[in-house]
Amino acid sequence: ETGVTQSPTHLIKTRGQQVTLRCSSQSGHNTVSWYQQALGQGPQFIFQYYREEENGRGNFPPRFSGLQFPNYSSELNVNALELDDSALYLCASSTGGGETQYFGPGTRLLVL
Amino acid sequence: RKEVEQDPGPFNVPEGATVAFNCTYSNSASQSFFWYRQDCRKEPKLLMSVYSSGNEDGRFTAQLNRASQYISLLIRDSKLSDSATYLCVVRGPTDKLIFGTGTRLQVFP
Numbered sequence: 001e002t003g004v005t006q007s008p009t010h011l012i013k014t015r016g017q018q019v020t021l022r023c024s025s026q027s028g029h030n031t032v033s034w035y036q037q038a039l040g041q042g043p044q045f046i047f048q049y050y051r052e053e054e055n056g057r058g059n060f061p062p063r064f065s066g067l068q069f070p071n072y073s074s075e076l077n078v079n080a081l082e083l084d085d086s087a088l089y090l091c092a093s094s095t096g097g098g099e100t101q102y103f104g105p106g107t108r109l110l111v112l
Numbered sequence: 113r114k115e116v117e118q119d120p121g122p123f124n125v126p127e128g129a130t131v132a133f134n135c136t137y138s139n140s141a142s143q144s145f146f147w148y149r150q151d152c153r154k155e156p157k158l159l160m161s162v163y164s165s166g167n168e169d170g171r172f173t174a175q176l177n178r179a180s181q182y183i184s185l186l187i188r189d190s191k192l193s194d195s196a197t198y199l200c201v202v203r204g205p206t207d208k209l210i211f212g213t214g215t216r217l218q219v220f221p
Contacts, residue, residue, distance in 0.1 A: 002157075033208065042116070042199055042211030043156065056206045090155055098144060098207060103155040 002026060004093050004104035012110045013081050021076040021107045025093030031055070032074040033101060034066060037088040049074055050096050086111045113138055118200050118212035125219055129190045133215045135183040135200030142210075144203040145176055147185050149196045150214065156199055159185075190219045 003026035013019050025032050031050045035043035045058035049068035063079040072093070078085055088108050092101035118135045125131050137145075145162040160167065162174040162183055173186040183200055197214040204210065 002155075031207070035209075035211075040120075040213070042213045043209070045208040045210070048207060056208055058208065092209075094207075096207060098203065100158060101209060103157070105155050108153075 002093075002102035002104065004091065004102050006089075006091055006104040006107050008107060009105065010108045010110075012112065014112050015081055015083060017081050017111075018077065018079045019081060019109065021078075021089050021091075021109075022073065023076070023091035023093075023104055024073045025091075026102055029093035029095055029102075030072050031094045031096035032068055032072065033092045033094070034074070034076050035090040035092065036060075036085075037090060037106075038084075039087070043090055046076065055096075081111045083111050085109065114212070115139060115210045116200055116202050116212040118215050120213055120215060122216040122218050125190055125217070127190055127192060127219055127221055129219075130186065130188045131190060131217065132187075133185045133198055133200070133217075135185075135212055137181050137183070137200075137202045137210075139202070139204055139210075140178075140181060142181075142202045142204050145183050146201040146203075146209075147172075147174060147183075148199040148201050148211075150199055151196050156211075159198070187217075190217075192219050192221065195219045 033048040034046040037043040047057040094101045147159040148156040149159045150156045200212040
């Protein structure tokens with residue numbers, strides 16, 4: 001096991017609602033990256049947090065936002081959910097600087 | 113054009129077979145290269161990094177050709193437990209990982 005945990009494991013929401021997903025990074029890791037994986041696709045980079053600051057963002061709209069806390073755990077918030085937001089959301093932790101990223105088990109989100 | 117392209121498969125091979133996966137990437141500034149393995153409904157797990165000199169880990173051999181922007185993975189003596197999706201992954205100047213869509217492998221008895 002990687003030591004990266006995510007909660008909840010599964011979630012069902014309706015269009016227009018808001019959701020918060022959580023990630024606890026591996027001990028000693030100060031960097032958390034979030035990815036979205038739609039069915040049949042590879043993971044797509046959403047953003048990365050390093051020492052509580054956003055450190056890079058992919059092609060996702062502003063309704064995708066995040067936080068990192070002093071203990072390096074992180075949240076992903078998605079507002080105004082759309083059907084296409086249904087996906088597996090993965091977080092990965094690392095020590096940054098190009099080091100190996102270790103993935104958590106993911107949160108499976110279904111938007112109805 | 114996708115940044116990382118892979119043949120989605122599926123590749124259906126018998127136990128003991130040798131199978132090869134290929135991948136191309138578009139950004140010549142890419143700095144690091146990996147193969148990740150993803151089992152059904154699970155998270156991706158790092159299989160191996162890929163170096164310009166080529167590298168081997170047991171039955172797995174990875175090759176990188178920077179001039180052609182091409183990455184390969186060779187699996188020898190396939191096992192049933194090798195059945196999974198293999199993701200080609202590239203990291204650019206920033207720390208984000210760019211994934212291909214994955215190649216599905218099914219090994220049958």
